Amino acid sequence: MKLSGLAFSLALGTQLALTPAHSLAQPAQPLTYAQPLERDAVVKVQEALRRAGAYTGAADGIWGPASRTALETFQQGRGLQATGEMNPATAATLGVNPAELLPAHSAPPATTEVLSEQVVRNVQTRLRSLGFYEGGVDGIWGPATQTAIERFQQSRSLQVTGQLTPVTASAMGLDPNNLAGAPR
Structure with a gap:
């Protein structure tokens, strides 16, 4: 039985592609992946x-x-x-x-794993389709994406961490084992 009260968190790096459109973007905070204990x-x-x-x-x-x-x-x-x-x-x-x-059977990603822009785009797209995100689907985890995750978690009575947990990903209709894949 998984409990939502305590999770084991690992910080993950974010991946930014520095293109002219993103060259002025500030690096985002590292994402955190939390596994409920x-x-x-x-x-x-x-x-x-x-x-x-x-x-x-x-x-x-x-x-x-x-x-x-x-x-x-x-x-x-x-x-x-x-x-x-x-x-x-x-x-x-x-x-x-x-x-x-x-x-x-459900070990978290290694600390060297990077959440790709595709994963962040999938999260942004899904949050947008659910009415929680209005920003651009740019693959950059920024304050708007963070706030959208928090609002989504609150709306589903999940622990509001602002973190992309397996429970949150599942509730969003994403496969927590394949975040880059198409939503379910």
Whole structure:
């Protein structure tokens, strides 16, 4: 059972083609791919937070406000960015192997994977057809695309992260395993 409360995030680079039309464009923020964690993985994180003295709740696999606050407190106390979300740096500092957090059948893309312009165009096209995006379908992940993802997530009662997660891609009608492919 996947829980939407905690996800493991990896930053992905974006790919920009510098053509005359885009030569004045600022580089976009790196995209983040977040993989929702299953109950057993959440238990591992909660247990690690308990060992670190940051969490006093039950290691029950339910990611609630106390778990998120404990993770933020842990991150702050260790000089990490206090996001309340799991990422490779937080996992390493907690002493948790990131590979143990993700199911083998749905590992996230490697950190060297780049979201191509085609993938971003597919996302923009789909968001436009759903009425959430009015900008140009240019393959550049910018503020308008980011805002459209957030509005879409909110409209579908998904966790509003602004990140292209497998759950978000699926809800948009995209195949999370083939984001460059045609929408379903």
